[in-house]
Amino acid sequence: DIQMTQSPSTLSASVGDRVTITCRASQSLSHWVAWYQQKPGKAPTLLIYKASIVHSGVPSRFSGSGSGTEFSLTISSLQPDDVATYYCQQYNSYFPFGGGTKVEIK
Amino acid sequence: QITLKESGPTLVKPTQTLSLTCSFSGLSLSTTTVGVGWIRQPPGKALEWLALIYWDDDERYNPSLKNRLSFTKDFSKNQMVLTMTNMDPAETGTYYCALCPPFTGCEDWGQGMQVAVSS
Numbered sequence: 325d326i327q328m329t330q331s332p333s334t335l336s337a338s339v340g341d342r343v344t345i346t347c348r349a350s351q352s353l354s355h356w357v358a359w360y361q362q363k364p365g366k367a368p369t370l371l372i373y374k375a376s377i378v379h380s381g382v383p384s385r386f387s388g389s390g391s392g393t394e395f396s397l398t399i400s401s402l403q404p405d406d407v408a409t410y411y412c413q414q415y416n417s418y419f420p421f422g423g424g425t426k427v428e429i430k
Numbered sequence: 431q432i433t434l435k436e437s438g439p440t441l442v443k444p445t446q447t448l449s450l451t452c453s454f455s456g457l458s459l460s461t462t463t464v465g466v467g468w469i470r471q472p473p474g475k476a477l478e479w480l481a482l483i484y485w486d487d488d489e490r491y492n493p494s495l496k497n498r499l500s501f502t503k504d505f506s507k508n509q510m511v512l513t514m515t516n517m518d519p520a521e522t523g524t525y526y527c528a529l530c531p532p533f534t535g536c537e538d539w540g541q542g543m544q545v546a547v548s549s
Contacts, residue, residue: 325493358535360477367526367539368469368477374533411477415535418490419467421477 326351328412330422336430343399345425347412352392356416359388359397362424363408371410372397404429432456434540436527441546447515448547452527452540454508459485465530468512471542472523481512482530517547 327350337343347357355375360368370379372388375395385400399406407429412422438450452466459466467482482490483501491499495514502511510527525545528536 356533360535362477367528367542368536369539370535370537373535379535379537413477413479413535415530415533418492419479419482419530420492421469421479424476 326353326414326416326418326420328414328420328422330412330425332425333423334426334428336428337402338430339402339404341402343402343406343427345397345410345412345427347390347395347397347422349393349395349414353395353414353416355391356414357388357390357395358413358415359386360411360413361406361408362411368411399427402427402429432529432538434527434529434538436525436540436543438525438543438545440544441548442517443549444517444519444547446517447513448517448545449511449513450525450527450543450545452510452512454510454529457508457529459503459505459508459510463531465532466510467528467530467536469526469528469536470521470523471526472520475523480514483510484532519547521545522547 329348357375359372362368376388409424409426433455465482465484468480498515500513524542526542527540529538530536
C-alpha cells in the first residue's frame with residue numbers, strides 16, 4: 325500500500341506569513357495528488373488537484389507543487405479564514421489521505 | 431448545483447452490518463462520468479478513504495477493508511449504497527460520500543453523517 329506522510333502535524337504562524345505543508349509518498353505518484361481543507365465540523369473542500377492545479381473558486385494564495393514522491397501545499401499569505409486542517413490525498417490507483425496538518429494563527 | 435446527502439442508521443451494534451446511502455441531485459449517475467467515493471473520520475482523527483466506484487463499475491477498495499465492503503447502485507433513484515460488514519466500536523465516526531471525477535480529486539462532498547457503533 326502507498327503511504328502518505330504529512331508534515332508538520334501542527335503549524336502555528338502569524339497572519340501574512342508564508343506557510344508550506346509537505347506530503348511524502350512511499351512510492352512515486354507522478355502528479356496524482358490532491359489537497360483538501362477541512363474546517364471544524366465541516367466536510368473537506370478540494371483546494372488543489374493534479375499536484376498543482378487550483379480548483380475553481382479557491383483563493384489565489386493557495387498553490388501546490390511537486391511530483392513523484394514529494395508534494396507541497398503553500399499558502400502565500402496566511403489569513404484568519406485559513407485556520408483549518410489540511411490533508412493530502414493520492415489518487416493513483418488507491419486514494420489514501422495523509423495524516424493531516426492543523427494550521428493555527430499565532 | 432450538485433448536492434450529495436448521506437443517510438442511514440446513526441447507531442449500529444458491534445458485528446452488525448452498516449448500510450449507508452448517498453443520494454445525489456443536480457446530476458445523473460447514469461450519464462455522468464464520475465466516481466463516487468466514501469470516506470470516514472473518527473472523532474478528532476484524520477480522514478480515512480474507504481472505497482470508490484467509477485461510472486464504468488471500476489471499483490476500488492481500501493485494501494485493509496476490501497473484504498467487508500460492497501456497493502449497490504440505483505441509477506433510477508440517483509443513489510449509491512455502501513455496505514460494511516462486521517462493524518467495530520473503533521469505527522464510530524463521521525461518514526462522507528463524495529463525487530470524485532477521474533483525475534481531479536473529490537470535488538463535491540456530502541455534509542457527512544455520524545455513525546456510532548455501540549452495544
